Structures are given as structure tokens and as C-alpha cells.
Amino acid sequence: MNESETMLQDIHILEFEAIGPVPWSVALLAELGASVTCIRRPRCLQTHSDDKATQDSDLTKNIGRRNIYLDLKNSRDISIAKRLVKEHDVLIEGMRPGVMERLGLGPAICSELNPSLVYARMTGWGQSGPLSRRAGHDINYIALSGALHAIGQSNGPPVIPLNLVGDYGGGGSFLLFGVMTALLKSKMTGQGTVVDAAMLDGATRQMGIVYEQFSNHQWLDQRGSNYLDGGCPWYNVYETKCGNYMAVGALEPQFYKLFLKGLDLDLAAVPDRSDFNNWNSLRSLFKERFRSQSRDYWCSVFDNSDACVSPVLSLSEAPLHHHNCTRKTFNKLANNKYKPGIVPRFSKLISN
DSSP states (O other): OOSGGGTTTTOEEEEEOOSTHHHHHHHHHHHTTOEEEEEEOOGGGOOHHHHHHHHHTHHHHTTTEEEEEOOTTSHHHHHHHHHHHHHOSEEEEOOOTTHHHHTTOSHHHHHHHOTTOEEEEEESSOSSSTTTTSOOOHHHHHHHHTHHHHSSOTTSOOOOOTTIIIIIIIIIIHHHHHHHHHHHHHHHHSOOEEEEEEHHHHHHHHTHHHHHHHHTTOSOSSTTSSTTTTOSTTEEEEEOTTSOEEEEEOOSHHHHHHHHHHTTOOGGGSOOTTSGGGHHHHHHHHHHHHTTSOHHHHHHHHTTSSSOEEEOOOTTTGGGSHHHHHHTOEEEOGGGOEEEOOSSOOOOOOOO
């Protein structure tokens, strides 16, 4: 085992089966060495939709788990669940608000069973509020956060950023942050904490800098019109002659100068980028340049440059990129399939 796989080897997590950010978050903890017991419903009680959800995320759901199948409407099985609560450091659940309480496994009862327990709750809308008991998915949560409105081209509809912003960025990442913060407190004081992680809250928090700039009149409330949303010509994607794309992030002046050099353009000869009225002209100029050559050509130009220009790789191409291969960003599985590796990476401090 390497250092990463043993970081949490003394932490015991009780997971109540769910979909989306809960199994994703628990899988990351398991990869870092945490011991995980997952309470799942018996197969005979699962619906067709349950089976579909399980099939869609088998790899995530099965990393490092010890599965226990319990009918939580059965008093005997509830007793087993309560015994497990006593034996674990962290409980993570993704039920709708009120469900765990109705089962007799809410925070109040569990804290009596295990006063140092970290009780982590993952929902879409949060434990309170008018929508708290309403169904929803990633797209709904990011719609109310303002994030969905902000993503896309100025002349088009909002663009769905997969389910990264709500489920994993706003949900799973903040759930993990809350769990580790509360766990640190528990280990220091012996006092447990309830973690209320909501995908809406997390997606909104990720928009913090945008809202700050909007309040300071530094961000237009129109997608595709700002520095980081595709409005800026030197922070954008461009199609190449072969139909592939290059990503450009030449924000700083020194990087922008190198970017222009790679395109064989003279800084003094192109329109002034500080004037917003010149953005369309610059975008057209960059489009013309990139379309004149293939992606491979532009990779050869920018690969060893600080111009902040990269190829837009497909899912089949990304694991084969030389940097990803060298760093082992992906783990190779059977049948030439790949999965993302363990993150973050850890190593011991080296003293002189």
C-alpha cells in the first residue's frame, strides 16, 4: 500500500445506500483507507429504478465496501443498524429530510448511541426550506444557484456542465469537507456533529467569486460575456482544421504575448484586448488562425510553451496523453479501460 491508501485506515464509516454524491464521496474515503460498511436494501425490496441507479454506478458503489442488507422497516434490522451506529465514527446518509427520523435513526437517537458520531446528511435542497422535501437532480439545484444561467454562449441557451457542479462539486466535495472538519472536532473533543450538506448550497458557494464580481459591477449578468464564461477571446475554445478543438487560457499579459507568438501574430498589430469593443474582432482573428491548421500542429506549437493552450481531449484520448501517463492520472483496468486515480496524493514530510 502507498501513503494515500492508508491515510484513513483507522476511520470507520457507516453508509446508507444512496445515489450520486453519497457513493462518490464514500468511494474517495474508501480509496484513502477508510473502512466502510454500507447498509443496502435487500434485493427483493428494490424497485426497477433502484436497479438502474445501481447499474449506472457499480464501480463507485463497490469500492472498499462491506455490504449489509437490511430492511429498515423491520424492527430487528433497525436494531442491527443501531448497533452499527455505535461501532462507527461517521454516518453518511442521502435520504430526503425526515426519513431517517421516521426510521428511528435520526441524529438525536444516533447521538445518544454514539456521542462522538459525525452524522453527515446529503440532500439536494437542504434539511429545511420550502423545497426541502421536493425531488430534484443536479440540473434543478444548479438552476436555482445561478450557475446554470451563467454557463453557455451569449446567443444560446444555458449549457449543462454534466452533473459536476451540483452532484460532485456542490454536493460531494462539500460533504467531504464537512465530514473531515467534523471528524477532526470529534477526535479532538469527543463531541459529534451533524453535517447538513446541500447541493444547492454547495453550487451557490462555488459561484461566490462570480457573485462578488457581479455585486462590484465586474461581471455582466449575461452568459458568454465575461472573462471566464467564454466571452473572452483569449479564454475560449477554438476549432481546428481537422474538426478538433484547442483550449486557450492566456489571461495574464505574459501568457497572452506567448499565445499571440504561437499564432504568428504581433501584439502591436492586433486590436487592443483591454477594449471590450475589440473582443469580437480578436475572436474572429483567433478562429481563423486555429482553423488554418490541425490540432496536432497546434499541439506541436504550444506543447512546450507557457501560453496556456491545450488540446481538448476526448474520453478515449485523455488517459493516453503523455502527461497523464507519466503521472498515472488514470489507472488502467482490464480490457484497456481506464478509471481516474486516487486523489489527492500524499507523502511523508522529508526532513533535512
